[in-house]
Amino acid sequence: MTDPIRLGIAGLGTVGAGVVKIVQRQADLLAARCGRPIKVTAVSARSRDKDRGVSLNPYAWEDDPVALARRADVDVFIELMGGSDGPAKAATEAALAAGKHVVTANKAMLAHHGQALALAAEEAGLALRYEAAVAGGIPVIKALHEGLAGNAITRVMGVMNGTCNYILTRMELAGLSYDEAFAEADGLGYLEADPELDVGGIDAGHKLSILASIAFGTQVAFDDMTLEGIGRISIDDIRQAGDLGYKIKLLGVAQMTGRGLEQRMTPCLVPASSPLGQLQGGTNMVVIEGDAVEQIVLRGPGAGEGPTASAVMGDVCDIARGIILPVFGQPASSLKHAPAAMAEAPESYYLRMELLDKPGALAKVATVLGDSGISIDRMRQYDHSGENAPVLIVTHKTTRGDLDAALSALPGTGVMVGDPVALRIVDL
Amino acid sequence: MTDPIRLGIAGLGTVGAGVVKIVQRQADLLAARCGRPIKVTAVSARSRDKDRGVSLNPYAWEDDPVALARRADVDVFIELMGGSDGPAKAATEAALAAGKHVVTANKAMLAHHGQALALAAEEAGLALRYEAAVAGGIPVIKALHEGLAGNAITRVMGVMNGTCNYILTRMELAGLSYDEAFAEADGLGYLEADPELDVGGIDAGHKLSILASIAFGTQVAFDDMTLEGIGRISIDDIRQAGDLGYKIKLLGVAQMTGRGLEQRMTPCLVPASSPLGQLQGGTNMVVIEGDAVEQIVLRGPGAGEGPTASAVMGDVCDIARGIILPVFGQPASSLKHAPAAMAEAPESYYLRMELLDKPGALAKVATVLGDSGISIDRMRQYDHSGENAPVLIVTHKTTRGDLDAALSALPGTGVMVGDPVALRIVDL
Known part of the structure; x- marks a missing residue:
């Protein structure tokens, strides 16, 4: 375990650059913690010349992420391109086929192809890790998959789209209309190229579907999720809810009931005094309830260079330490196809x-x-x-x-x- | 990895009984998640006949925890007796000498003998795990040790003694004097046999010293900690602090500064609107700050049968999955002896x-x-x-x-x- 572990990074946006920075800055610390050096050997992105605030000279360059994924000098393929299909999926599949571990931040790809990718990884004895795909810097996958492995999970909830929470917070605190707050978030670059991914609840829904799979031992079932965005929330709703002692949050709830698996990502009223109610701006929060642990609340930055790169590096360190676990908490071949709940629990x-x-x-x-x-x-x-x-x-x-x-x-x-x-x- | 992993449990108080209950109740779930069955083979406690709400008939009984630790049919020795020395330490040492992994909830033992025990475990290639020793059901050791391994940790803070927080909360909400709130907590059985362990900050200090070791790559240095209990806090302080917009918490702070390692467990004023300020009753909270992740807040039950047993089982599952890591984040032989800070950061x-x-x-x-x-x-x-x-x-x-x-x-x-x-x- 003293050979370096060699990373190939595809996608050098904010998060990719953040990962390179951590590897460069914390070389000694990472080697001490992982028992072996961590180094980047090759990178790939759309533009080679963009200034990313970090030197890429030491690394081989590949124009094609699939070629990067197959390089002999790469042990771990780090997929930070995004998009459920296309190059991200092709390169991830290529990496697994070539015997490389994969770390990804790609919630869309996992929500749509998680089961197939997990089967491929597990058959090859490889790690496929994705802490950065859910709730940014919060190590929630690890908490659910490992720390709380002794629990029958009863419910998972979360505010996991910082952009929506930013918009709702600004409506509340600055008295903005939805359109004004949306425009403000857009101006700050908070919105995805397709804003519906954020405000329609899709991005957060992807994340919830991944958590639900681990929590309940079921195959990722994003298509069964009830999705509702925040576009119809008015300042009037926020004020009326406030008068009643509530805040409005885009809240994900996943629970297994006698009627099947219930997954929904919808705007909800939560008590203003609860940890979820007190959450403001881009911060994320995940609440996990289990039969033994009762309730755990995890809170932290849901996006950004440092936090997301921190999550990627946690996965890399685990792989460097030799930890290879089933992708979704138990072998993918044993994950049940949970029937979507025909009726939701009364509320x-x-x-x-x-x-x-x-x-x-x-x-x-x-x-x-x-x-x-x-x-x-x-x-x-x-x-x-x-x-x-x-x-x-x-x-x-x-x-x-x-x-x-x-x-x-x-x-x-x-x-x-x-x-x-x-x-x-x-x-x- | 399909052979069962066999547990020997020493100490059958609340937590020990809770562990037995989880193993019995969740046999299928645990086997699915760990890839092998988990079973209890032998137990040990002071009294054999006490009703613990769970049948111990299936298990061998040992009067002597050291004999339990050495049994050939035990793979993992679970130490839940408590006490920094005496039987807990003797049995833990015996288990490691006999080639058994160890899971413990014993913060006092780790605070005083963590370095020696870690050296012994790592030399033998064994796991020594202690998630339950810090902040009950919150998987904070895992978050710090693994999830945030890519970070240079800058500060760790925590409210980690539920009894103290209960007393302070009751003083605030019910207007009780310290002595009244103390008596109430005592009547509810919340206090240790030696109450000074709680209200003197010692128990919480033990926990903080463990977190500091992982965070900063240093040997556990409980003796260097600044400790101050809550006994001098009056209702007047709580009211005055409230008027200023603060709450009083027994707060642990560990940070590495240019002046050395600063560790203190003292009553502090924290902003009433902050997550720490909003914490009430027996709930614990740990705040971890790192150079990449910024700030993560973890909140959950700090004690109790289910939550603490959940933490023990998380460790057991990791061991069953074949995960053996350095005890305090990096090899014990590489942990520095950090000089205690000669002067604390200005506040x-x-x-x-x-x-x-x-x-x-x-x-x-x-x-x-x-x-x-x-x-x-x-x-x-x-x-x-x-x-x-x-x-x-x-x-x-x-x-x-x-x-x-x-x-x-x-x-x-x-x-x-x-x-x-x-x-x-x-x-x-």
Whole structure:
């Protein structure tokens, strides 16, 4: 174990450059901790000449990441290109086929092809690691996969898209509209090239699907996830939720119930005083609940050069130390295909809607809810200055099925203006 | 790797019984995750007949933990007896000498004998694991040792004694005096047989010394730690700190500075709105800061059957998976003996004192502080109903040396009633 372990890095954006910096800066520390030196031998990226704040002269250059993945002088292929398919997938497959361990930060690739890649890695006796793919610098994969291995996990929750949390925080603290906060985040470069990946909950959903696989011993099932973005949240929702003692977060929840595997990434109300409620800006948080450990909360930076490179290097160090584990917590061949839950566990809901300002409107809405079996905890009409009457309703616990029935019946009342906003209330 | 891994458990208190329960309840899950069954073969405790809520009939019984540690049918010796020396140490040494891996929850033993035990384990190629020794169910050892291995750690902080935090929380929320809250905690069975282990900061100090060793690549140096308990904190301090926007926590801080390794476990003021400030009751929290990851916060139950057994089982699973790492992050033979910092990094301080109610008293105190080079940020006399005048002072950043000089000079003013309370203010 005293030979150096040799890295080939494909993708030299923020994270790739961060990894190179750590390898250069912490050579002695890494060698002491891993029992062998860690060195970069070759790199690959779209542009060779870009200034990345770090010298790449010592390393061989490959234009083609697949060629990089196959180099004889590479032991660990580090995939930091992104994208669920294309070069990232091709190079990862090439690396595994060539007997290289793989470390990746690519949540999209794992969400869509995790099972096949895990089978390939495990068959070849190779490590496929991805701490950086979920919640940035927080070592949550390790906590769930290893530290909490003695637990039957009951629920995993997380705020795992810093951009969405930034937008929601700015709406709350600066009183911005969704469009204003979105524009601000865009100006700061926080948004993916396709913003829907962020604000539509897709990126965070990818991450949750990976956590769910480890937690419940099931194959990654991103396609079964309920996804809802933050685009319909208004400043009004944030204020009303605040009055009720809640914050609105894009919250992922995965739990195994008698009805199957429930996975959803949706805007929710969480108690303002809870750790999730107190989370601001780009910070991520993951909550893991297990039958023995009760509840663990992990909090840290969800993105950025240093934190994400830290996660990549944690994986590299494990590989250098000779640790090769099943990719998703147990052998991929033993992972069950979990049926998606046909019905979600009952929750309380926050409903906000605008009604025509005419006598009996509120009664009509209440009747529809009652007919759908939904019991009302609180209901109030507020801020009656405009043309319409905004109404806020908090329900008692109800099934999503009953709620959806009510939501489809509401337009029939003839008093609705636009569609209601319906958000789950998650008590922690 | 399909042979069962066989556990011998010494100590069947809350945690030991919890471990047996997990092994029984989660047999299939553990086998799936570890690639081999986990079974208990033998146990040992002081009393054989006590009802522990779990059947011990399947297991061999040993009266002597040393004999248990040496059994041929034990692969992993699980030490849950406690105590820095005596049977725990004897049995741990016997287990390592007999070629058994060891998992322990014994912070006192590691704080005092960690280096020698690590050398013995590493020489024999054995695992010596102790996730349960620090912060209960939180997988903090794993996070620091493995997940954050790519970081030069800059600071580790933690609230790691749930009993102290319970007492401080009860004082704050129920307005109890220290003695009342202490008695309440005692009645609930929260205190160690020697309460000074808890309220004197010793138990939490043991934990911090272990974290510092991993963080900084140094030998465990518990004897060099600055320890201060919570016994002098009054309800008045808690209220004054609250008025200033702070909470009082028994906070451990370890950092490597140009002056050496600084380790202290002392009551501190932390911002009320920070994650540490919001921590209530028996929950633990550890904050890890690294050059790449910035800041990670881990929160979870610090004690109890399930959480502590969860940590033990995480270690067992790693051993079953074939993971054997250096005990304190890098080989024990390479750990430096860090010189204790001769001077602590400058901090702001909270000072509370009672003065005789006579003209010029406050001026005398201010003069002593000024003469010691201490600059005052805020100073106020409050609640002037009693015989004496209570005074609250917040200093600008000052060295502990200057502060100690001032504290020794204050009695010479002739206006002091009793000793001042001096608490660090830690900004997060």
